[in-house]
Amino acid sequence: MKTYMLSNTHFLTNLIIQLLYILGLVMLVRSKSVSFTTTLIHRDSPTSPFYDPSLTLSWRVVAAMNRSFDRARVFSSMRSGVTNIFPNPQLANYLMKISIGTPPQDIIGVADTGSDIIWTQCEPCTYCFNQTRPVYKPRVSSTYNTTTCGSTTCMSVPVRSCTTNDNTCLYVVQYGDFSYSSGELATETVTLDSNVSGISFAFTNVVFGCGHRNAGMFTEDQSGIIGLGGGPFSLITQMGSSINGKFSYCLVQMFSHVEKSSKMYFGDVATVSGDGVVSTPLFSGNPATFYYLNFEGITVGGQRIDFYTTKPTLVKGNIIIDSGTSLTLLPESFYNRVQSAVRRSMPDILPIHSDPQNNLRLCYNPLEVKDLPVMVVHFNGADLELDPINTFVQLSNDSICLAFAPVDGVVIFGNLAQMNFLVGYDLYKKTVSFKRTDCVKL
Secondary structure, three states, rough: OEOOOOHHHHHHHHHHHHHHHHHEEEEEEEOOOEEEEEEEEOOOOOOOOOOOOOOHHHHHHHHHHHHHHHHHHHHHHHHHOOEEOOOHHHHOOEEEEEOOOOOOOEEEEEEEEOOOOEEEEOOOOOOOOOOOOEEHHHHHOOOOOOOOOOOHHOOOOOOEOOOOOOOEEEEEEHHHHHHHHHHHHHHEEEEEEEEOOOEEEEEEHHHHHEEEEEEEEOOOOOOOEEEEEOEEEEHHHHHHHHHHEEEEOOOOOOOOOOOOEEEEHHHHOOOOEEEEEEEEEEEEEOOOOOOOEEEEEEEEEEEEEOOOOOOOOOOOEEEEEEEOOOOOEEEEEHHHHHHHHHHHHHOOOOOOOOOOOOOOOOEEEEHHHOOOOOOOEOOOOEEEEOHHHHHHEEOOEEEEEEEEEEOOOEEEEOOOOOOOEEEEOOOOOOOEEEEOOOOOHO
């Protein structure tokens, strides 16, 4: 196991950090249960480092739609057994700031429920993409430790190798667009700041990838990836009992000019309760990365369309709930039935053909639309009434389109459908709960 020694200056810095622990400004989390709130930044928000004010609304929406389809294709490959290739988290939508090391070094990572591993670019960089923020330096951290090849941790990594000189475990993660990260598999202290209490929470011995070789479709505004999936190395799983297996998020409306970030909650503060809450069972599946629900159908303007024409005896998860995919993606035959129901609910308005890529197949001129149909998504034990912001997306000033699309393969309940809901995951009770909420006001 490799541990870096620190200079006297670094020891002094470390003592200052320990003093912050004593003063209560940083809480060192071991087995104690904690609750806190942090910020999720949408990549197209004016507060995002990815934000480019020169891009039009139409360009942003089309780019998000394309990311949805690219992401779904890799999800389908993962479910069919190609488990060593993951969707590039660049196809996800949200960013999160965490700190790694003692003293803490800030990173901005793509927060992704479709990924497991946490990794960041790491000095010395053998080959790295350009990064505007300082690259993480393990040599200045007193809590950085590599893992050994024979360890259970190393053996759990899908693609791994070993160094010949000191038996250090090496990881490789590959993405569907041929991007990759590789380096040492290590443990560190990961710190998250609460934007409510002002207290920082430090989690010790978190497994992460110290990436010395990273290349592909990454941008200079990010440092790495923060996996929030269900696998063993995700941040959520590693927090474990410290957050009582609970996390939730409230996503503000996308493609608006509101400079308000979404929120993510951990611990008991993530509990979704009160009037209007509906809950549905949460299932694990293959791969363990994804969060699965039982989807039963959709009601459009009072007409219910069942997902199954003949319901199976036992269903254990037939749709992935995902914060990184914008659209809700459905099997083509079922999508066609939903689209027909939407058209029947708006008999006096003719659809227009405004999406040149034909990804969004049902669009209308917003000047002609007075009322959009009420739509209810039915999960096992939970009927979720969606607002128009959940079911339609404005492609441009001249078109508004159904935010569902047909796909071959994996079925996904996307983040447009989740906007302005408090969505809570209880991994111990195996439930996902929804509550209609104005996320801007939280």
